[in-house]
Amino acid sequence: MANGFSGPVAQIVDNYLERLKKGLKGISAKDQEDLVKEIHSHIYESFRSDPTPDEVTRVLKVLDKLGEPAAVISARMPDAMVTLGKKKKLPFLILAGLLIAFFGVPLGMSGIGLVAGIIIAILGLVLAFYVLAFSMILTGWLAAVILIIRLVVPGFLDPYMDIYPLVPDPTFNLVIYIIGALLISAIGFGLLWVGSRMMRGIRFVFRFLFDKIKNWRKKAPAAATA
């Protein structure tokens, strides 16, 4: 690498930048290159303004002030993890579409089919989950309302329902059923809550995969020319 330095100084700087690059595996190729260029510029400027006469001593001093590559990288690496727990800006479906595009093009039509299938399967599971949650809430509330009305108006909707007597006292029996109905809707709400957690997890997995694929796509042509 032509880095504007010569002799052992150039080697030291090269070594530092190489170590920096190694630590940047997780981020996109463009960001990697950008940061390496920026740090190179920093080393150059710092080196230029330091009065130490011996160049090797000087460059070591410069790098010491700059800190280990880890200090330069920290907080930048776990891109996907940083966004975990935050609401994502990109809608889920667009992300899925991009995944198809990235996955699908290199793998051909069967790749598209595979990824589309997986995404549809996941979406189907998610949909089923939410339908279940909402229907539990709806059923619970509806049953509770009807049963409460029956408390006040005995025999309400009697031709349409048949309540099994758990206890001999009909009022107490109704109360038990009302509690049961509310419990069902509570479970529905619980499922919704669990669902929101799971969605976060799924988003994280997708985003993580997406980042990986994006980097791989960008790196591939560079490797071919090298």
Added chain:
Amino acid sequence: MYYIVFGYNMENKITQLRKGILELAILGALSRGRHYGYSLVKTISGSSDIDLTEGTIYPILSRLAKEGLVQSEWVESSQGPPRKYYTLTLKGEETFRILDGEFRKLAAIVDNAQRAALVEVESAYGNVLSVTKETNNG
């Protein structure tokens, strides 16, 4: 030195405190003009003897860029490699104004607490003095 005395936990605390304030200092420096990484380090550390690990400003800058508070452009330098210059966005200026106000309030709180403690010590010392005076007189 305090690392050795208080161990890792103290180092951690100092890092945490520095991170937030360093971010504010970066915004402050950029509010007065554009900078590239190295000039930013020089501006912030200035003549103070705080030993800033210079590399730590880069993760902060990239986070600020991601949050839309700063923008950057590569500018050819008359000598050496191009420099990446950073400027505040409008959002960044507004954020700096708010954070700066907040920081001053907080710094005043810390100051006040210290001054209050000092006054207490002084008044206690004053009482001792007046007591000795009285005994001397009597």
